[in-house]
Amino acid sequence: MGSDGVLFVIFCLALVCGIVGWFVGAPKKAEKPGMLLGFLLGPIGILIVAVAFDQREKCPACKTPINDGATICPACKTSLKMSDGGNPAKKQPATPKMPLSENELKALLGKFKNP
Ligand SMILES: [Zn+2]
Numbered sequence: 001m002g003s004d005g006v007l008f009v010i011f012c013l014a015l016v017c018g019i020v021g022w023f024v025g026a027p028k029k030a031e032k033p034g035m036l037l038g039f040l041l042g043p044i045g046i047l048i049v050a051v052a053f054d055q056r057e058k059c060p061a062c063k064t065p066i067n068d069g070a071t072i073c074p075a076c077k078t079s080l081k082m083s084d085g086g087n088p089a090k091k092q093p094a095t096p097k098m099p100l101s102e103n104e105l106k107a108l109l110g111k112f113k114n115p
Helices: 003-028 031-041 043-052 102-113
Strands: none
Touching (some): 003 043
């Protein structure tokens, strides 16, 4: 096995580490940096991704990373209310209000009737 073979093995290992890094980063929304770090740094990169990377939202109460779509913090059971309009049912159109009260309307109509 010449130096080309060694390079090939190293490349394959880097590729495998990149894939592993992708899967390590995936649950933390860090697939791409995970893959990159795994590919470039190998097991060290995977370790960095596993320990340092977490791009999920954090619980406002206890700072535990929260998975997408979760409504309750798994650690402290705080209910998580997303501020970015994740609940479309909340946005109800305001009930249309009459611009004039009934008496004002009558007075107005009376003016037209008796100029
Ligand atoms: Zn919490």
